[in-house]
Amino acid sequence: MGTLVEEIFSRKAGRLVQAGEIVVMDLDYMMSHDNTTPLAIKAFREIGKPIMDKNKIVIHFDHAYPAPNLLAAEAQKRIVDFMKEQGIMQFYHQGICHQVLIEEGYIQPGRVLIGGDSHSNTYGAFGAFGTGFGSTEIGVAWATGKTWFRTPETILMHLEGQAKPGVFAKDVMLYIAGMLGMDGATYKSVEFTGPYIKDLPMHERIIFANMSTEIGAKCGLIAPDETTIRFLETETKARGPFEMIEAVNPVYERVIEIDVTDFGPQVACHPDVDHVQALEQVQGLPIDEVFIGTCTNGRYEDLEIAAQILKGKRVSPFTRTIVTPASVQIYDKAMRNGLIQIFHDAGCTIGVVGCGACIGRHGGLLGPGERAFTTMNRNFIGRMGSPEAEIYLGSPAAAAATAIAGKITDPRTYLEV
Amino acid sequence: MGKAWKFDDNLNTDEIIPARYNITIVTQELAKNVFCEIKPDYARTVKAGDVIVGGQNFGCGSSREHAPIAIKGSGVMCIIARSYARIFFRNAINIGLPILECPEAVADITEGDDIEVNLSTGEIFNRTNGHRYQARPLPDFVLKIAEAGGIVNFLKKHDIQELIS
Numbered sequence: 371m372g373t374l375v376e377e378i379f380s381r382k383a384g385r386l387v388q389a390g391e392i393v394v395m396d397l398d399y400m401m402s403h404d405n406t407t408p409l410a411i412k413a414f415r416e417i418g419k420p421i422m423d424k425n426k427i428v429i430h431f432d433h434a435y436p437a438p439n440l441l442a443a444e445a446q447k448r449i450v451d452f453m454k455e456q457g458i459m460q461f462y463h464q465g466i467c468h469q470v471l472i473e474e475g476y477i478q479p480g481r482v483l484i485g486g487d488s489h490s491n492t493y494g495a496f497g498a499f500g501t502g503f504g505s506t507e508i509g510v511a512w513a514t515g516k517t518w519f520r521t522p523e524t525i526l527m528h529l530e531g532q533a534k535p536g537v538f539a540k541d542v543m544l545y546i547a548g549m550l551g552m553d554g555a556t557y558k559s560v561e562f563t564g565p566y567i568k569d570l571p572m573h574e575r576i577i578f579a580n581m582s583t584e585i586g587a588k589c590g591l592i593a594p595d596e597t598t599i600r601f602l603e604t605e606t607k608a609r610g611p612f613e614m615i616e617a618v619n620p621v622y623e624r625v626i627e628i629d630v631t632d633f634g635p636q637v638a639c640h641p642d643v644d645h646v647q648a649l650e651q652v653q654g655l656p657i658d659e660v661f662i663g664t665c666t667n668g669r670y671e672d673l674e675i676a677a678q679i680l681k682g683k684r685v686s687p688f689t690r691t692i693v694t695p696a697s698v699q700i701y702d703k704a705m706r707n708g709l710i711q712i713f714h715d716a717g718c719t720i721g722v723v724g725c726g727a728c729i730g731r732h733g734g735l736l737g738p739g740e741r742a743f744t745t746m747n748r749n750f751i752g753r754m755g756s757p758e759a760e761i762y763l764g765s766p767a768a769a770a771a772t773a774i775a776g777k778i779t780d781p782r783t784y785l786e787v
Numbered sequence: 788m789g790k791a792w793k794f795d796d797n798l799n800t801d802e803i804i805p806a807r808y809n810i811t812i813v814t815q816e817l818a819k820n821v822f823c824e825i826k827p828d829y830a831r832t833v834k835a836g837d838v839i840v841g842g843q844n845f846g847c848g849s850s851r852e853h854a855p856i857a858i859k860g861s862g863v864m865c866i867i868a869r870s871y872a873r874i875f876f877r878n879a880i881n882i883g884l885p886i887l888e889c890p891e892a893v894a895d896i897t898e899g900d901d902i903e904v905n906l907s908t909g910e911i912f913n914r915t916n917g918h919r920y921q922a923r924p925l926p927d928f929v930l931k932i933a934e935a936g937g938i939v940n941f942l943k944k945h946d947i948q949e950l951i952s
Contacts, residue, residue: 391952394929409852410811416939434810441810488874489851504852504878510938514947552797553844557873586844586874642797722902729806750801750848757805757824 373524373620375559378499381615382482389523389623392459396726399426400480400511403467403731404442406486406504408450413509421456422515428460428476429453432724438732460537465697465723466664468492468580472695473699477606479594480615484508484517489665489747492588494579495572496602497594497615502583514540522559522588523623526576528568536782539574539676540667540745540765542566543581545665546628546637548646561617566630567592572601573669580666581598581747584643593617621728635780638762641751649768652778658740660755661727661774662766667745670694670703678707679770679784682714686776687717692734694721695717700715718773728756735762788903789837789864791896792829796842799872800875803846817853818881833880838902840893841868846875851903852882859884867911869893875877880929883937887922888912895920904942 371377371386371456379387382395393670402410405743407429414421427540429449437443446600453461462470468489471477479497484490486508493500511517547554562578575592583591583739592598593616598778602608606676632735635649662668662676694712701723713720719734721727727734728746742761749761764772767781774784778785817938822829839858845868846854855878860868865885872895879886883904892911901914909922925933928950935941941950 376834392926394948394951405809406805406850409856413939417942419942426864434866439810445810445812486850488848490850500827502874504850504881506852506881506938510947511941512880513942518947518950520926552847553870553872556870586847586872609800623803659832731806731810747892748801751870752805752824753801755807768875 371618373559373622374497374561374593374615374617374773375499375524375589377617378480378482379519379521379593379613381480387521389521389545391521392520392522394516395482396516397426397484397511399428399476399483400507400508401428401430401471401483401490401714402486402505403430404435404446406536408445408507408531410508411449411728413506413765414512414542417509417513419513421512423784424456424458425460427458427512427513428462428719429458431463432466433729434731435463435724436722437718443465445542451765458733465699466665466668466725469668473606473697474516474604477567478602478612480607480613487622488583489580491583492576492580492665494582494589494591495576496598499589501589501618502627503715518609523694524556524559524561525555525622526622526625527560527562528564528625528627529562529630530627531566532706533630533633535637535783536767537633538765539570539577541636542630543577543630544638545633547581547584547638548636549642550585551644552584552642555584558587560585560587560590560624562590562592563690568595571671572597573671574689574754577666584747587620635765637768637778637783638749638763640749640762643763649764649778649780652762653780655778657689657772657777659736659742660689660769660770661694661734661742661744661746662692663694663696663721663726664728664746665696666747667766668694668700670700672745673700673704673709676766676770677712679767679781680718680765680774681712683716683774685717689773690778691718692721692727694726694733696721698723725778728752743769743778745769788810789834789921791828791840791900792833793896793898793901794839794841797847798841799848800846800851800854801848803856809851809853811856814856814860816879817857821857830861833863835862837863837902839863839866839905840896841866842867845871848873849870852878854881855882855884865906868890880932883933883936885933887921889922892920892922893908
């Protein structure tokens with residue numbers, strides 16, 4: 371009974387859980403990465419208790435891997451030593467944590483996961499409860515297998531209509547961020563539903579769960595359906611039977627209805643994710659770096675649409691263009707299908723799989739006065755390097771079009787629409 | 788009591804401490820670079836007992852705990868804000884950084900005001916203009932963590948289930 375999050379929590383707790391209730395809950399998995407694991411180890415050591423169940427622990431190296439400097443190398447060595455000491459074997463370093471967790475089959479409907487990364491909301495696209503935590507709580511969860519949650523109230527986001535060619539889930543989500551603002555859903559669960567969502571493939575649904583973080587949400591959920599199950603069975607190592615979860619007589623705090631039919635491409639402008647404008651408003655702004663990748667838009671289909679636009683063309687000579695597949699699995703497929711060749715021929719640089727330039731630690735930092743157009747989820751000041759640089763966010767298609775022109779460009783210029 | 792340092796709405800974790808300084812987990816190293824881009828003199832001139840006064844959605848963005856650790860390491864007594872971003876709120880409580888929610892105080896306090904805070908009652912006194920404000924009480928289970936000085940200390944003496952019993 372209840373909203374999707376109440377359903378997930380109730381099944382897990384074995385009793386009816388309602389919004390507002392504080393629950394201490396068993397976790398299916400706790401994830402952390404090279405940036406957040408060191409502090410988790412520190413907290414875990416201070417607690418002084420053994421690991422509750424090492425099979426629930428998953429550790430990824432993706433933020434700055436392979437280590438770009440000595441400090442990162444030292445931190446990563448300490449993590450490896452810890453994993454050896456504790457016998458933690460679920461260790462991955464061939465892609466962005468959120469993508470690899472999906473590919474490896476950890477994400478399934480009804481599961482409850484916490485991640486030492488704010489974009490752990492991503493798992494909600496599969497009807498799993500995922501949310502971001504700080505490191506200390508990851509260390510706590512290693513020792514207890516549990517954590518506390520305040521069961522959130524839910525905002526229902528009902529999306530209908532069909533997006534026009536050249537308009538993607540990223541554009542719709544940026545529009546929502548602009549409408550609700552960066553704290554528009556703080557502490558809330560956001561359920562994305564309606565005919566538009568129902569028709570979307572998984573890589574597009576993931577955008578909404580992933581970027582629910584940008585509006586402050588505790589989780590962004592989409593009820594699992596045939597599309598979810600087919601994806602899990604064919605694209606991941608997960609094998610059913612899968613739990614099907616849906617909202618049952620839910621009470622929503624707020625219902626928002628949006629028709630995407632008339633949407634055009636959107637851009638989040640420097641320096642805030644909710645500073646969103648129609649792309650045509652910022653068209654022509656010169657761009658020094660284009661970055662296509664991340665846990666939001668580094669998937670195969672994102673690279674495919676970018677390649678479709680870049681095929682047979684060259685990127686603007688002074689616009690360095692970096693394409694970073696989110697995982698090795700995606701990289702392999704892109705290679706097999708000729709996408710990497712298209713990017714190379716167009717003058718792009720392929721980054722090392724992982725978070726890449728998104729966090730300003732390696733693989734494409736911005737210098738003072740530079741402006742980037744990226745497929746990331748955030749554009750905070752200083753995120754990609756210099757605090758005097760500017761970051762604009764949009765879809766992979768818009769990023770590819772912008773790379774060719776060297777200035778912000780409507781992707782429909784290059785798509786046959 | 789101490790000086791008020793004011794910050795805008797939606798202060799994000801990159802503004803608190805940019806990612807490139809997060810490679811270390813040494814509190815004092817983090818504290819050296821806290822707010823380095825938006826208030827470059829802060830780290831040099833902040834004094835123990837000073838107070839941070841933020842706006843709405845304080846600490847939004849990344850899950851990085853480096854952000855509240857850097858603030859705590861800078862020696863401030865507490866943060867007073869209109870509201871907090873979700874992960875920052877948990878992180879601050881968990882590491883034992885006192886945070887208060889008090890929109891009235893935020894609206895009235897100006898940078899540099901002399902502020903006195905009673906953390907156990909949530910009373911805030913502005914010695915500069917003589918005004919008093921009352922912060923919202925923290926939920927019981929959050930108080931249990933805060934009173935223990937953070938979740939790690941809580942778990943040294945209690946089972947996690949005791950948070951809600």
